[in-house]
Amino acid sequence: MSIDRLITKIEEKKNPTVFGLDPRFEYVPEYIREEAIKQYGLTGEAIKNALVTFNKGLIDALCDIVPAVKPQSAYYEMYGLSGLSALAETISYAKEKGLYVILDGKRNDIGKTAEAYAAAYLGKTKAGDIEVNNELESDGLTVNAYLGSDGIRPFVEACKTDNKIIFVLVKTSNPSSGELQDLCVDGEPIYQKMAAMVDGWGAETIGTKGYSAVGAVVGATYPKQLTELRQLMPKSYILVPGYGAQGGGGADVAGAFDKNGLGALVNSSRGIMCAWKKGDYRPEEYQKAARDEALKMREDILRYI
Amino acid sequence: MSIDRLITKIEEKKNPTVFGLDPRFEYVPEYIREEAIKQYGLTGEAIKNALVTFNKGLIDALCDIVPAVKPQSAYYEMYGLSGLSALAETISYAKEKGLYVILDGKRNDIGKTAEAYAAAYLGKTKAGDIEVNNELESDGLTVNAYLGSDGIRPFVEACKTDNKIIFVLVKTSNPSSGELQDLCVDGEPIYQKMAAMVDGWGAETIGTKGYSAVGAVVGATYPKQLTELRQLMPKSYILVPGYGAQGGGGADVAGAFDKNGLGALVNSSRGIMCAWKKGDYRPEEYQKAARDEALKMREDILRYI
Numbered sequence: 001m002s003i004d005r006l007i008t009k010i011e012e013k014k015n016p017t018v019f020g021l022d023p024r025f026e027y028v029p030e031y032i033r034e035e036a037i038k039q040y041g042l043t044g045e046a047i048k049n050a051l052v053t054f055n056k057g058l059i060d061a062l063c064d065i066v067p068a069v070k071p072q073s074a075y076y077e078m079y080g081l082s083g084l085s086a087l088a089e090t091i092s093y094a095k096e097k098g099l100y101v102i103l104d105g106k107r108n109d110i111g112k113t114a115e116a117y118a119a120a121y122l123g124k125t126k127a128g129d130i131e132v133n134n135e136l137e138s139d140g141l142t143v144n145a146y147l148g149s150d151g152i153r154p155f156v157e158a159c160k161t162d163n164k165i166i167f168v169l170v171k172t173s174n175p176s177s178g179e180l181q182d183l184c185v186d187g188e189p190i191y192q193k194m195a196a197m198v199d200g201w202g203a204e205t206i207g208t209k210g211y212s213a214v215g216a217v218v219g220a221t222y223p224k225q226l227t228e229l230r231q232l233m234p235k236s237y238i239l240v241p242g243y244g245a246q247g248g249g250g251a252d253v254a255g256a257f258d259k260n261g262l263g264a265l266v267n268s269s270r271g272i273m274c275a276w277k278k279g280d281y282r283p284e285e286y287q288k289a290a291r292d293e294a295l296k297m298r299e300d301i302l303r304y305i
Numbered sequence: 306m307s308i309d310r311l312i313t314k315i316e317e318k319k320n321p322t323v324f325g326l327d328p329r330f331e332y333v334p335e336y337i338r339e340e341a342i343k344q345y346g347l348t349g350e351a352i353k354n355a356l357v358t359f360n361k362g363l364i365d366a367l368c369d370i371v372p373a374v375k376p377q378s379a380y381y382e383m384y385g386l387s388g389l390s391a392l393a394e395t396i397s398y399a400k401e402k403g404l405y406v407i408l409d410g411k412r413n414d415i416g417k418t419a420e421a422y423a424a425a426y427l428g429k430t431k432a433g434d435i436e437v438n439n440e441l442e443s444d445g446l447t448v449n450a451y452l453g454s455d456g457i458r459p460f461v462e463a464c465k466t467d468n469k470i471i472f473v474l475v476k477t478s479n480p481s482s483g484e485l486q487d488l489c490v491d492g493e494p495i496y497q498k499m500a501a502m503v504d505g506w507g508a509e510t511i512g513t514k515g516y517s518a519v520g521a522v523v524g525a526t527y528p529k530q531l532t533e534l535r536q537l538m539p540k541s542y543i544l545v546p547g548y549g550a551q552g553g554g555g556a557d558v559a560g561a562f563d564k565n566g567l568g569a570l571v572n573s574s575r576g577i578m579c580a581w582k583k584g585d586y587r588p589e590e591y592q593k594a595a596r597d598e599a600l601k602m603r604e605d606i607l608r609y610i
Contacts (some may be wrong), residue, residue: 022418024421025431025432025433025435026432026433033433037434037435042434042435042436043435044435044437044438046435047432047435047437072414072418072421074412074414074418074419074421074422074425075418075421077421077422077425077426077441078421078422078424078425078430078437078439079425079430079432079437080393080425080430080437080438080439080440080441081386081389081390081393081438081440081441082438084386084389085386088385088386104414106412106413106414106449107379107411108411108413108449109377109379109409109411110477110478110479110546111479113327113377113379113380114379116329116377116379116380116382116383117379117382117383119383120379120382120383120384120385121382125383125384125385126330127330127331127352127384128330128331128338129342129347130330130342130347130348130349130351130352131347132349132352132383132384132385133349133385133386133387134383134385135385135386136382136385136386144411144413144449144451145451145485146449146450146451146474146477146485146486147474147477147479147481147482147485148479148481148482148483148484148485148486149481149484150479150480150481151477151479151481169451169452172415172451172452172456173415174415174416174452174453174455174456175455176452176453176454176455176456177452177453178453179453179454179502180450180451180452180453180495180498180499180502181451181453183490183495183498184490185488185489185490190485190488190495193485193488194485197484197485241415
């Protein structure tokens, strides 16, 4: 099971964190942007080149200490086809460097369409005699389960067939997540109802380490719920956004881990990508800045688990 | 307000329907696929060419009788970058032919990231001095509001600034939609709670026809809820999937309309795209088949409103 592949990487690197690759053009150091514009003019190709150069630099700087990357699809989609092409190159390079790739796309739809999304990101697409090049295929994908089981099952099937994982939104990190997720049904908040569904969807996909291919997204900004949900979904890996730039710290995420220090993967995006903008770094030192920040984050979290 | 643009097109064509462009490669008549493979070999370029040729043919056949198209993003994403390039060409051609384009992407994320999705599909992306080519920019977008208000507001802002519309998932057409959406909170199902939020989000975007830029998705497969939700969201246009292939008919969608025959846009995808596979049509007549089906659908719906 693919979740074992992720856990093995986490154990090897003694690091339960993932770094988010959400590269707005303005996060890229100016000298890289200028070089790209010099080479390609004021074009989409220049944007693509700048994003890919920056991402590859970050991957090179972190691939020996971090087990996984999480590109956020929106930050590539916003640059049109050039951005999507940058995403494809980023995914490919990250895999080449041995990183586990979780695409943050929060995809969702009814069954037939969920099958298409699963083919796009977790499996293989069939098109007669043509071998489809699924350039955006990743090891894992985030999904949204507002549509219920038949919108999730196609993803779970892809996990089984193609050795992949998904993370279902349970309690998200944003301030207004409670508007829907905290509503109470028979004394139980929606996010707990969702957690019970996640636990059920994963039941047939348990790997050798006791974790299933169906994980959950729970924000570091809600430490109490993280601890609760760790108990309610004992077999689900928890992907934890909201560390760093969004305000969560090591103490806040501690409850997401099991007694062996497994069970959670904490994400930092802007904190690492934009580390070069803080402290005494020059823009040319963005890789060192990212690495320093990633090491600090690992230390901060390992202290609590 | 952009919703007025849509309503004007609906009134001009006396047709409250939208045709879904969800072209799996196997839906494309074989002679088109063979021609594409002859020209481009067994490549992604051949897939792209076949999808675009088929879509353009459908658009040509329907653009004088139908106000809008709804490409389903998943069916392009599943063919990788070639598929996304086909989506860009399809959107561009549909706009050229005067059709209103609603991209069915069900995007969702926390505020900052929702901004990026809004830029990708409803607005314009900024990247220093480079003018970003947002090839996937549409007139409307479907979104999922599991994350609450701050995941929706950036889309609403884009609607205001860029004269666009969104449709929020309220009660989806699939069999298991009730697992979450029908759960009762204080005696009220979640989909009604969502409807109240949709009504609120749209309040500042009411156009001259009395409808807001924030619409809702409610499936034709749930006629009772359609009627209920029409009352609960008096200012929201309802995008109604589930007609035809999924089982809904004219009588089922009648409750989605207001007393003037406005307020709803009924979608058919496979029913129209694959019309050539039914009846006595030759594959070369797929355009005629689609047009016949679209006219039948219009008649079926107008009879009830």
